Amino acid sequence: MGEIIKGKPVADSITEELIQEVELLSVRGITPKLAIVRVGARGDDLAYEKGALTKCKKVGIETQVVELAADITQDDFIAKLQELNNDASVNGMLIFRPLPQQLDESVIKYIISPEKDVDCFSPVNVGKMTEGDETGFPPCTPTAVMEILKFYDVDVKGKDVTVVGASMVVGKPVSILLLNEFATVTTCHIFTKDSAKMTKEADVVVVGVGVPRLVKENWVREGAVVIDVGINVDKDGNMCGDTDFDNIVDKAAMITPVPGGVGSVTTSILAKHVIKACKQQNHVNSKEIEAVMN
Numbered sequence: 001m002g003e004i005i006k007g008k009p010v011a012d013s014i015t016e017e018l019i020q021e022v023e024l025l026s027v028r029g030i031t032p033k034l035a036i037v038r039v040g041a042r043g044d045d046l047a048y049e050k051g052a053l054t055k056c057k058k059v060g061i062e063t064q065v066v067e068l069a070a071d072i073t074q075d076d077f078i079a080k081l082q083e084l085n086n087d088a089s090v091n092g093m094l095i096f097r098p099l100p101q102q103l104d105e106s107v108i109k110y111i112i113s114p115e116k117d118v119d120c121f122s123p124v125n126v127g128k129m130t131e132g133d134e135t136g137f138p139p140c141t142p143t144a145v146m147e148i149l150k151f152y153d154v155d156v157k158g159k160d161v162t163v164v165g166a167s168m169v170v171g172k173p174v175s176i177l178l179l180n181e182f183a184t185v186t187t188c189h190i191f192t193k194d195s196a197k198m199t200k201e202a203d204v205v206v207v208g209v210g211v212p213r214l215v216k217e218n219w220v221r222e223g224a225v226v227i228d229v230g231i232n233v234d235k236d237g238n239m240c241g242d243t244d245f246d247n248i249v250d251k252a253a254m255i256t257p258v259p260g261g262v263g264s265v266t267t268s269i270l271a272k273h274v275i276k277a278c279k280q281q282n283h284v285n286s287k288e289i290e291a292v293m294n
């Protein structure tokens, strides 16, 4: 039986640290604030929003949900983002994606202020992530994957890691973050000839495609580490990941469950990024705050 590596201990350890950071900021009269920008009311946006609001409340981060009509025009949407960019009380912004058809992401991604872009929408943050510049904000879910690997002492340096999926939300950024840690990364996508062949050879498999139970037992080698980023609802209405968990769990050395795996760490990273943004905007570093306390 492989080890089921849960997200909760990882999330709890991050949350504990963040609660302390918020307390230290409050001594200076600073309260971090996140604005969530939601267009319409898609189910998976609402699911993420609920988790994010709960986490922020627990940590002591203020929140503002900006709910916009599903048919908002591009000009009105851009005006709203600029208003939030200019609102000094807002430290971080999370814009749910994908945006509806009439909003052109290739234009909008340049509007959000990179300093407030806590989920890596801005090309500035994509660039910083790619360079390994730690002043930026890599996206929350891929960062959660890296935090889980670190927490459970999975050192990816020199390991063969296969990522299934190449989206800008999961596959591509997680591939970059893994490469930054000197993993040998293979990224599979819809034009990959044989994804199973690539995953079978990997020491670590990361899957984020949104296809329920895509990765089967025979896609994974004995003793592999499997990180499942998928959050799906199957035809029976149960939450499931992108891996056939029940049949892989005995073969893998470690595997993340769904729910209770990567998804449960994502909101902690979001909160961490809001606090980081707040500190950067107020020109404070942790050491400085500790000095004030002592």
Ligand SMILES: Nc1nc(=O)c2c([nH]1)NC[C@@H]1CN(c3ccc(C(=O)N[C@@H](CCC(=O)O)C(=O)O)cc3)C=[N+]21
Binding pocket: 044, 045, 047, 048, 050, 051, 052, 094, 095, 096, 097, 098, 119, 140, 141, 169, 231, 258, 259, 260, 261, 262, 263, 264, 266, 267
């Ligand atoms: N810019 C952007 N970044 C995103 O990461 C993003 C997005 N837009 N748009 C919507 C999708 C969907 N999504 C979910 C996240 C958590 C749950 C979820 O259910 N989370 C549970 C935990 C699930 C678990 O335990 O695995 C919770 O937070 O309590 C669902 C959906 C993020 N997305």
